[in-house]
Amino acid sequence: MDIVYYGDPVLRQVAEPINEIDDEVRALADGMVRALTLKKGVGLAAPQVGVSRRLIVVDLEAEDYFEIVVNPEILKTSDEMVEGNEGCLSIPGSEAEVMRHETIWVRGTTLDNETFEFEAADWLARVFQHEIDHLNGKLFIDHIDEAKRLQVLKEFERVKREEKAEV
Numbered sequence: 001m002d003i004v005y006y007g008d009p010v011l012r013q014v015a016e017p018i019n020e021i022d023d024e025v026r027a028l029a030d031g032m033v034r035a036l037t038l039k040k041g042v043g044l045a046a047p048q049v050g051v052s053r054r055l056i057v058v059d060l061e062a063e064d065y066f067e068i069v070v071n072p073e074i075l076k077t078s079d080e081m082v083e084g085n086e087g088c089l090s091i092p093g094s095e096a097e098v099m100r101h102e103t104i105w106v107r108g109t110t111l112d113n114e115t116f117e118f119e120a121a122d123w124l125a126r127v128f129q130h131e132i133d134h135l136n137g138k139l140f141i142d143h144i145d146e147a148k149r150l151q152v153l154k155e156f157e158r159v160k161r162e163e164k165a166e167v
């Protein structure tokens with residue numbers, strides 16, 4: 001599965017909820033896990049592989065956390081905000097400091113159709129906010145100021161040119 005880049009309209013769509021966990025959803029999850037591992041990323045949302053459905057994969061080795069989450073939603077957020085470095089597989093090239101809620105409460109469903117709720121803090125909370133943003137057509141560059149955004153997009157254009165040159 002190829003990663004879809006910034007500029008593709010699928011990244012700006014609000015993704016559809018998954019009503020049934022069938023073979024198609026399981027195959028999508030498999031493909032996403034493979035793509036994420038290949039790119040050594042920490043999180044991936046289905047729109048990033050061109051599928052506008054509410055499914056994310058989070059693989060945060062540093063916190064020993066791996067989960068495929070169907071229909072993830074943020075139930076509650078802490079008032080406290082923290083700044084941290086973020087990048088995106090759909091906008092490769094550079095990273096930027098992004099403000100996120102320090103702690104969030106998440107509800108989601110596993111591929112075995114079990115619904116769970118949990119509290120995530122720090123990095124894990126950041127990754128979940130980033131990936132759930134993707135399901136709502138939002139990108140990390142929407143959270144940063146104009147000057148920084150232009151810088152990120154300039155680096156992204158450079159990466160795209162280099163990738164084209166390699167082909």
Ligand SMILES: [Zn+2]
Binds near residue numbers: 088089134
């Ligand atoms: Zn992203």
